[in-house]
Amino acid sequence: AVSMEQGAVPSCPPQCHCEEDGIMLSVDCSELGLSEVPANLSPLTAYLDLSMNNISELQPNTFHHMRFLGELRLSGNQLFRIPGEAFSGLYSLKILMLQNNQLRRIPAEALRDLPNLQSLRLDANLISLVPEKSFEGLPSLRHLWLDDNALTEIPVQALNNLPALQAMTLALNQIGHIPDYAFQNLSSLVVLHLHNNRIQSLGTNGFEGLHSLETLDLNYNELLEFPVAIRTLGRLQELGFHNNNIKAIPEKAFVGNPLLQTIHFYGNPIQFVGQSTFQFLPKLHTLSLNGATDIREFPDLKGTTSLEILTLTRAGIHLLPRGMCQQLPSLRVLELSHNQIEELPSFHRCQRLEEIGLQHNRVREIRADTFGQLMALRSIDLSWNCIHFIHPEAFVTLHSLTKLDLTDNRLVTLPLDGLGGLTHLKLQGNPALSEPFTKESFPKMRVLEVPYAYQCCAYGACSNFFKLSNQWEAEDMNPEDEDLHKRTVGFFPGHADNHYDLDIDDFQLELEESKLHPTVQCTPSPGPFKPCDHLF
């Protein structure tokens, strides 16, 4: 494309920027404060951008001579109506942008004869009226934007004859109901967005006819019931109905949608989910459900073999089925926190498992085979359970394990075999776990939380501190300690001449940074009142 300023090409309107592409012309007159369409536009104009001006009116036949115009941008102007002949003659027009204007109804008369129009943008107007024959003259229309308008119902009649339509958004309107057969002739529609409306009810045949639909977005509506009408959408891959008022997902809810890959339904007061609800969804890779307190049993996921992420928290599950991992060979993340699970099956068939979240359950023990053979397992969260026993070989095969959280359990001892790779270990809240650790047990440790301060001494805390607390003499300190002494003395009230200008937290932080093994953050770190010796 050859760029040239106004004047270089005789038909380039004043102030506009024109580019020649072979014999065709691209004309950009956007954001010039124009109040009308420039005159003398070249008949060889293929692209005309008049967006973001102050054009409030179009004259009939304004573009009549522009047989090659492929894209016309009139978005961001002040158009509140468009006369019937405004776009006559635009036989090559493919893209028409009318968004961000003041239109109150579809300019049906102006859209009568645009045989090649594929994309029509009418979003961000004030449209509340869609005449029946609005799109009659648009046999090639594929993409229609009607979002952010004032529609109160689905324009069923107007949508009745759009055989080529593939993508449509009616989002951000005030639509309250989807009647039966609302989209029955839209057999080519692939994407349908209805988010941010007020949809409360849906005819059981509401989506009849949408044979090609792959994406359906019903998020941010007021649905009270699960949209059973989706059962006719055999090619559906993406479904969203999050942030609605749905309380239950029935048995066999997705039996008609075997190609589903994602289902988003958080932000609903879901209490009940059927045992068979998520069966036979071989493409589903993520399933997350939080707070469905009526769920007592782990769902039967037969035939949902590609699941990688399963989140089922804050329900009432108390038992995990033995054959669970046979159904979930691809599982990578299992998040089951805040349930009532007492006993764990063996997860050894979940070979790709990387993360397990079981915090806030009632697990009592970890057996040798609980986590056996899980070579990819990196993180286990078992905090807030009742674990009193861990089999010595429980972690032996976990070569990738880096994070283990056993906060607030009933441990007396911790088997160290297999934990050499840990970088994060949390054990606080296990009062009976008093054994000291050696640095050699955790060569890669970075964050260690232990029940007692002295257990941090393995990381070099005690020797320096012990010297400080018993012998304030400066003479046997090496320069490093001396510098430390000055700073540490400064923290003690009434000591030497420094006034006490740091509170106890700053003291501890300073202590941690200056003395502990530089890469390990061990808490609770020893201090004046938490000596390194185990007093009892």
Add this chain to the structure above:
Amino acid sequence: MHPNVSQGCQGGCATCSDYNGCLSCKPRLFFVLERIGMKQIGVCLSSCPSGYYGTRYPDINKCTKCKADCETCFTRNFCTKCKSGFYLYSGKCLENCPEGLETNNHTMECTSIVH
């Protein structure tokens, strides 16, 4: 209001500054950061730049990148024009057309075979 932020701004800006351009947009417009050399300036548009698609929400209008093989798109998973070397078929960009369809090198689309 911060001293460098003014309200007498151009085009679709609601607030702007000399150095950063638009800081916020008038309602229903898309806020986009445009790179000019080392600098980034805010602009307010009625449609997202090529290679991005717009999503409207009650409180914000967002521009999000299309897939790598797509030049313009309706959503991330539905392309309306593919980059060169790819053929468009039902919102997807393919290097070869599915069985039963033929390539149209003029429109760069997969079309039904005309017997």
